[in-house]
Amino acid sequence: MTTTYAVLSEGLRKRYGDVHALRGLDLAVPEGTVCGVLGPNGAGKTTAVRVLTTLVTPDAGSALVAGHDVVRDPAGVRKRIAVTGQYASVDGDLTGAENLRLFARLLRAPRSRADELLERFGLTAAAGRPARTYSGGMRRRLDLAASLLVPPRVLFLDEPTTGLDPHSRNGIWDAVRELADQGTTVLLTTQYLEEADQLADDIVLIDEGRAAQRGTPAELKALVGSYAEVVVAGPSSLEAAAAVLDQLTGSVPVLDAERRTVGAVTTDTTLTLPRIVREIDAAGVHIIDASLRPPTLDEVFLRLTDRKELVA
Numbered sequence: 001m002t003t004t005y006a007v008l009s010e011g012l013r014k015r016y017g018d019v020h021a022l023r024g025l026d027l028a029v030p031e032g033t034v035c036g037v038l039g040p041n042g043a044g045k046t047t048a049v050r051v052l053t054t055l056v057t058p059d060a061g062s063a064l065v066a067g068h069d070v071v072r073d074p075a076g077v078r079k080r081i082a083v084t085g086q087y088a089s090v091d092g093d094l095t096g097a098e099n100l101r102l103f104a105r106l107l108r109a110p111r112s113r114a115d116e117l118l119e120r121f122g123l124t125a126a127a128g129r130p131a132r133t134y135s136g137g138m139r140r141r142l143d144l145a146a147s148l149l150v151p152p153r154v155l156f157l158d159e160p161t162t163g164l165d166p167h168s169r170n171g172i173w174d175a176v177r178e179l180a181d182q183g184t185t186v187l188l189t190t191q192y193l194e195e196a197d198q199l200a201d202d203i204v205l206i207d208e209g210r211a212a213q214r215g216t217p218a219e220l221k222a223l224v225g226s227y228a229e230v231v232v233a234g235p236s237s238l239e240a241a242a243a244v245l246d247q248l249t250g251s252v253p254v255l256d257a258e259r260r261t262v263g264a265v266t267t268d269t270t271l272t273l274p275r276i277v278r279e280i281d282a283a284g285v286h287i288i289d290a291s292l293r294p295p296t297l298d299e300v301f302l303r304l305t306d307r308k309e310l311v312a
Helices: 045-052 074-078 096-106 111-120 136-147 166-181 193-199 217-224 235-249 273-282 297-304
Strands: 005-016 019-030 034-038 060-065 081-084 154-158 185-190 202-207 210-215 226-232 254-256 261-266 287-293
Touching: 005 045, 005 185, 019 034, 019 045, 019 060, 019 185, 019 202, 019 210, 034 045, 034 193, 045 060, 045 154, 045 185, 081 136, 096 111, 096 136, 111 136, 136 166, 166 185, 166 193, 185 193, 193 297, 202 217, 202 297, 210 217, 217 297, 226 235, 226 273, 235 254, 235 261, 235 273, 273 287
Parallel strands: 034 185, 034 202, 081 154, 154 185
Antiparallel strands: 005 019, 005 060, 202 210, 226 261, 226 287, 254 261
């Protein structure tokens, strides 16, 4: 079966003076999926969205969105997409209902669609209040509702939950899941790795303007391997426990004297927690806790980009 791509780019490049925002970015997002685009600030995520939504012209490369070339047919792209940026673009002096009804008129959508979206996003009770009185999460939901007045084939969400509290973030996540279930393709840029883990069918890890890695969350985690960690009874046992983990995992253990922990990454899929406990016990080390778990996406990001910390 031939895969149809909602977003397909090859070799996208964009430079601002001496800054290379994109250095040959390749993307392939199948229709009806959620693609998470991860990376620190400055990695090129927002520039990629601006190119794919026709707001910026690339210096080189090509891109098709919903089958239309972003350079040769930008109007065709714009008719088939919706964009929610990092900051809500609603008018604070208008009520929630007035905002949506204004956008509905501009987009030639029925007024009933605006009322439907107010209810869908839990804004009916606040519909008569000026948007400036809304919380950050409510303004985000109103902004997303405005993007859906005409159901798009592709929805671009550029860090949609930045600065939101967990409750508001969960509300946006629920809306994204519902859209994906209804067949909308979603390209989501985010710095919240948990967000990508929760929502994305596939993840593209962007670093320095290129796609450094791609795959499902499970596939990316498999590249890094599992993480074995033990908590020893006393600091004097750290070295002995580290020697055992070194032999079992084949990687250099990380010791934390304050927490009395020793941890190491392993790609050995046959290694089990009972074996780790038996081997350390045989070495005469008393442990009070042990775990063998898959890595988090944060650990995947740090390891695959070889960074010591996320760039805030």
